[in-house]
Amino acid sequence: MTIHNYPCIVVCCCILASMTVSAQDKIPVKFGKVTPADFVVTAGGLDSSADAVVVADYGTSEFVGNVKGWFTLEFHHTRRIRILKRAGFDAANITIPLFTAGNDVEKVDGLHASTYTLENGKVVETKLDSKSIFTDKISKNWIEEKFTFPALKEGAILEYSYTQTSPFLKNLQPWEFQGEYPCLWSEYQVDMPDFFKYVTLSQGYLPFKVNTRDTRQVNFHMTEPGGADRDEQFTFDDNVVTHRWVMSNVPALKEEPFTTTIDNYVSKIEFQLSAYKFPNMPYEDKMGSWISLSEGLLKDDDFGGDLFRNNSWLDDDMKTITKGATGNLEKARQIYAYVRDNFTCTSHGSLWLSNPLKTVYKNKNGSEADLNLLLTAMLIHEKIQADPVILSTRANGFTHPLYPLLSRFNYVITRATIDSTVYSLDASESWLAFGHLPSRCYNGGARVLNKERPYAAVLDADSMMEGKTTLVFITNDDKEGLAGHYQSLPGYVESCDLRESLKKEHGEKEYMKKLQTGYSGDAVVSNLMLDSLKLPDQPLGVEYDFKLTPDTTTDIYYFNPMMGEAHKENPFKAAERTYPVEMPYTMDETYTMNMEIPKGYMVDELPKSAKVLFNSDEGFFEYLIIKDDQRIQFRSRIKLMKANYKPEDYNTLRDFFAYVVKKQSEQIVFKKIK
């Protein structure tokens, strides 16, 4: 986890910074003034292959009294980019997302953008014309202001600035120091009045060049609309602390495979409103605690408000749904299966109800929050102890371990406790089983919401094991060939994926084709059986027969005992890694093969048995092969006890899989008996 607690950083850096204010700490460009000398700037030592470089990125946020008797946030943003190569032209496409809620809207004012090019030693400025700024309505709550820079060419300097005003105090703009392109100077200043308290959260691996705070007195003006009466003017003074953060020479950050989300590793600062503290007024907490967050959500009509009502609209149907169930566990299973099999999940990644539970029930569709809160209500209706659990999916980033930051959460599941056993339930996917969660949920800190005692629950990928066992028997058939039988119990994730893919048009036919064509050599596959394909609560089984025919024209028959199950490529392709490897699960994969030596052949050579350990006790790869006069027995097993690895472990991991790939490609050599 890389989220630091803000105060400790500030305290130490503040002292340092106040002693070393120098010219070096000033923004190195003059916005709006571009000279021929500016056209030599590159990402130089930072990234010689960069397609574009952010020369300077500068933002400020402040609170301004408004005419509604309250405050507006003003965010000023100015940015200079230099395009180095054509592949960097994308940096010229700018989108500013704006939040709206009814009459409250975020707005962009004073948008100016210019492209500067060097023509015959002279700087030429081409301004963006206002007709080329477009507004695209994305959804009910989001609009986008979009434009692209005119007169683009390699080497051009782009500069834009705008002011974004927001009536939403919760939207104090965060700041990302790191992005898709390297950045030479990134600076953010926030003027925070004493009467608003925010918690500052910073993350990332990079150090600040400047991190200071400076206090001064500011006079605030605001107007209280009087309605029928005259408007009333207010002014008052309060302390404002100016925070200033600077990073310089920030490298670009690029996503690699086995990453939950790159967002967890970007160097950035964000804010959470925690309290109001106006002069002569009582302190007003806005952030609360985990307990108040739980209470609030359980009371909120858009979340848990319906859970504890008597929900008599369920009375009749619940009798049908739980019919024949003996005991609470069986009841819970039937209720879960009912929601999973009869409701469509229309979107994943929401925290709030899109409709009251009764409407969700009637519509038979909704987000995962709708479905799982309904599931919770149905369990509670049957007097089964059930709590909603909120979490953040892997793609959404980590939650904060200390602060009750609701905005970090984006997913709701259900936790049922039956006969003191806890079951985590997610009814939003048709292929999920009772008591299982999709791998996206395994992302660390989840929160169980409960009236008496809300608590943290850790859903760690390290605790999720993907186990697969495969058994292959090969015997001599009555002709010159070999008859084989393949039997496999795939791991949970693989089973889910397989179930999902087999649902598509011609799913089973396509799978059969894939099996057939995926086999190397002349194998003929038949009698495919998929056990419990439509029963997600049962483990999936795959079985089929196959025939092999050794090439009789040569004396030697080479045979890979892994058949089609070998790992043929190393999953870790990149040569280096700068941040942790986060696999979705730990693994335990066993492949066993038992074969008769083909009629008329003898074993000339067997691969050597081997075992390698991964970091001594964190896993192993085992390759065991023995023979007697008639048969060969073989086993390959890969076991990894951890899903998450530090960047230092990357090379070990890559070498480990390289060895697996190499060993699993080895061959048994049979020779014709003369």
Add this chain to the structure above:
Amino acid sequence: MKSILSCLLLAVSFSLTAQSYNVALIPDSLKKDARAVVREEEYILEIKSPGKAVSKEHDIYTVLKEAGDALGGYSSRYDKFISINSISGSLYDSTGKELKRMKKKDMEDVSAVGQNLMDDERYKEYNFYCRIYPYTVDYQEEKDIDGIQGFEDWTPLYNSGISTQHSKYVIIAPKEYQVRYKPVNCNFQPVITESGDKKTYTWEVSNLPAHTTESYGPVWSEIAPHVLFAPSDFEAQGYKGNMSSWENYGKFINQLRQGRDVLPEDIKKKVHELTDNLKDPREKVYVLYDFLQKNTHYISVQLGIGGWQPFPADYVAAKRYGDCKALSNYMIALLKEAGITGKYVEIWGGRDVPDWVDDFSFSQGNHVISCVPMGKDTIWLECTSQTESPGFMGSFTGNRKAVLIDEDGGHIVRTPVYSAADNLQCRIVDATIGDEGNLDAEVDTKYTGISQEYPHDLADEYSADDRTKALNELFNLPTYKVDKSRYEEQKGAIPIVKENLHVICQNYATISGRRLFINPNLIDRSSRRLPADSVRHYDFVEKYSFTHIDSITIKIPLGYQPEAVPQDIAIDCKFGKYNAAVRVTPDKIIYYRRYEESKSRFPPSDYPDLVKFYERLYKADNSRIVLVKKT
């Protein structure tokens, strides 16, 4: 090709009002191979005048299983020309009992901007998200059309795996209005009736069973029976035109371009600076195309009649960007200033696009290019690319019909097609395998024509990081790294890319005890394995011609002798020419492979032989040399 229409029945007496949604009423023949059934489709287009119309659509679909869910939802497009008056929908269970209703206000309003910078098109969308199969949905909508650019076609069979119980297309038009239509892959003809000053044209069809597409088969528009429609006189946003012939259509498009070729003075000056001293008009074209490529790039803004009308040349000059229309129009303006005539060409861009329908004039295609006729020759220009060679039309726009537009109207033209010799991939590999089985290889490849498209993109369109990433995922090798890459290009009508890669691969050769297993074919292995389907219905389509040549030398550790060496193989048949040969000397392996295929189509009866052909290639390309340690 087996006719898709063999079981066609016309049932004109079908009555919509007697509709029942019960799934039991679907004949078994329509359930076979079907994921969904179009129970009823009725489209009524009432043309009021050349510029105005009202459309009414009524669709009833039964979704049989999850794979058919795409028909369960509804999406309706609207923009400056089309406004939605009303939409409603209902959901029914398998017995035909109504479960739920939907109105326009329940629909989601979705932006269609996508990759464009701006587009005024939007969608209204809705989905019942039913999970109990089978279920039936019924949607009705009415749209006002103000500004006519064309009409929807009638394709009663929507797609693979969807059957149709009844489909009807009706046009009601003033008596004197010329309704133009053309049946494709069928002979559907309308019933025409007259009442008062109106004429009604009705097409109708019943009970079309579902069809299943096949890999390497023809595109859907080539299989499915459908009828194309187009206006004769039409009006849109104050522009009047006629598209009853390519001549008239071309004149209309030309009219939209009127006065849009005016260049600013500085650009005019630049054109003369660049071309006045050149004698050869070809040189002038190349120089101006290079100027276009260096000074513009592709940005798409589609507003109003923008689907047809390019932004003017001075707009492109000022902003240095535009879409395919604007950039082509700009290119033609540059050429004009240099005294050269460039032409504006509408075309389908892409690999899997329909053929241009040349015997029925209507607005089609999705792209614009330009060209310069030069006597017998023509220089084709893709104006949205900053790196393409002048004259080259690869897999995106090559080998197809298009309509060229000039002051005389529209003319059907054909873009160039490339032979197996044009699309060459010639590779020389100099490699060493060490004692541990690791491989170190210098890979030099020359690509030409369509074969150079991907390496060209790697060299020119990818950032350095993305290129490294792509190269490290490209090859079918166990654990490898491309640690050096270099590209050299030669522009031309058949462009050339030369690529040099240094590849290191761990454990390329498998060591099992005393033996060393080596596949001498390092990189170019055929991966095509065709499923041996029992019955093939459609032609097998090979879209491009190409020649691949590999000459590979691999130094091997000393002390081994060959135990098994793949036999030389030579195949020469109508599907392709393939030969591969390998020699093992005490210190090296020498491998040669040549594979040539020509663009062609094979009837379904050839399919079993195609399966065998590709199996032979697969086996040959994956066969290994076995070396055993000398004792």
